[in-house]
Amino acid sequence: MEGLWVLAVLWVILSFVGKISKNRAGVGKGPTPDPELEIRRRHRLERARRAPEPERPASATEQLEAWRREMERLTGLRTGPDYGPMGKPSAAGLPEAEDVEDRESLEVEGDTTSLEVSGVRAARVVVDQDEQAEQLVRRRTAVAEGRLSGRSLADHRRFDQAVRVVPAQVVSAGRSRLRTAVIWREVLERPVSLRDGS
Numbered sequence: 001m002e003g004l005w006v007l008a009v010l011w012v013i014l015s016f017v018g019k020i021s022k023n024r025a026g027v028g029k030g031p032t033p034d035p036e037l038e039i040r041r042r043h044r045l046e047r048a049r050r051a052p053e054p055e056r057p058a059s060a061t062e063q064l065e066a067w068r069r070e071m072e073r074l075t076g077l078r079t080g081p082d083y084g085p086m087g088k089p090s091a092a093g094l095p096e097a098e099d100v101e102d103r104e105s106l107e108v109e110g111d112t113t114s115l116e117v118s119g120v121r122a123a124r125v126v127v128d129q130d131e132q133a134e135q136l137v138r139r140r141t142a143v144a145e146g147r148l149s150g151r152s153l154a155d156h157r158r159f160d161q162a163v164r165v166v167p168a169q170v171v172s173a174g175r176s177r178l179r180t181a182v183i184w185r186e187v188l189e190r191p192v193s194l195r196d197g198s
Contacts, residue, residue, distance in 0.1 A: 071077075189195075
């Protein structure tokens, strides 16, 4: 068993040393250049040396015009007032932006009034909260005294009759709600095949 451990440690050390030696051997070497790419690069450099320097336009307008002509030549599209957006000749010119633009203003003259002028103010209404408070106390006292006495048999019967009167629409709504509740119970309950035999 000890021999296997020694072999395993020796194998790990040797594989580590092998990786280090491979990394050191590859450090000085770069990727081998492709001969075709090297030839193409040399040809481009020679063409660039032989090509005459393009003339530089003197002003910014001339530079833009030269750039536009070069783009037309490369793309095959023509630009200008006589050509459409795809470089094809245009029979009908586009209307000027000013002709299409709506010149109506949405601004309205405002009605201004000066707030610096003091106008006639209405006299302030004096509110006496004490009188209202006294009336409120009297009302509450009357209601409390009315509740102090016990309920008579006639009061109970009157209340019972008021409670037992059920409007017809409440009854129909109750049946509808009962039907909906039964349907939901069937939907949410366990399937019939899985229910107990009772």
